Amino acid sequence: MEMLNLKNSESSEFRGRENTRNKPNALEQEDLLSIKKILEEQKEILRVTREARLEQIRYSSHEATKDAADMAGQEADAERLWLFMNRDGNIENRVNKALKRMEYGQYGICIECDSPIPYKRLLIDPTSELCINCKSELELTN
Numbered sequence: 001m002e003m004l005n006l007k008n009s010e011s012s013e014f015r016g017r018e019n020t021r022n023k024p025n026a027l028e029q030e031d032l033l034s035i036k037k038i039l040e041e042q043k044e045i046l047r048v049t050r051e052a053r054l055e056q057i058r059y060s061s062h063e064a065t066k067d068a069a070d071m072a073g074q075e076a077d078a079e080r081l082w083l084f085m086n087r088d089g090n091i092e093n094r095v096n097k098a099l100k101r102m103e104y105g106q107y108g109i110c111i112e113c114d115s116p117i118p119y120k121r122l123l124i125d126p127t128s129e130l131c132i133n134c135k136s137e138l139e140l141t142n
C-alpha cells in the first residue's frame, strides 16, 4: 500500500512543469501514455509468442522420431525457433529499457545529446534511444 502511494506521488510530481526544466521533454503526457500503451502491447505479444515457441520446442523434443531425416528436420526447426527467440529477446530488452526510461522521465530524450526525439519518430519505433542526428552519425561510423 505504501509503495503504491509513493508511486502515485512520484508520477504526479513528474506531471508538474518544474520537473521538466532540467530535462526538456517535448512529449506531452498524453503522447507518452499512448506510446507506453504500444510498448506494453509489444511486451505482451512478445511474451505470448515466447511461450508458444517454448511449447513448440518442448513438444517437438518429446515427439518420437521415426528416422534420421525426421530428426534432422526437427533439429533445424528447433534451431530456427531459438534464433527467433533470440531476436525477440533483443526486442524485449529494448522495450523494457524504453519502459524504464519512461519510469525515470527520460523517455523521448536522446541518450547521446539530450535532444528531444520527435513523437513521430517514437511512434515508428517506440524503442528509439537516439535522435536522427546521433543515429545517422552512429550508422556512418559503423
Ligand SMILES: [Zn+2]
Binding pocket: 110, 111, 112, 113, 114, 115, 130, 131, 132, 133, 134, 135
Ligand atoms: Zn542525439
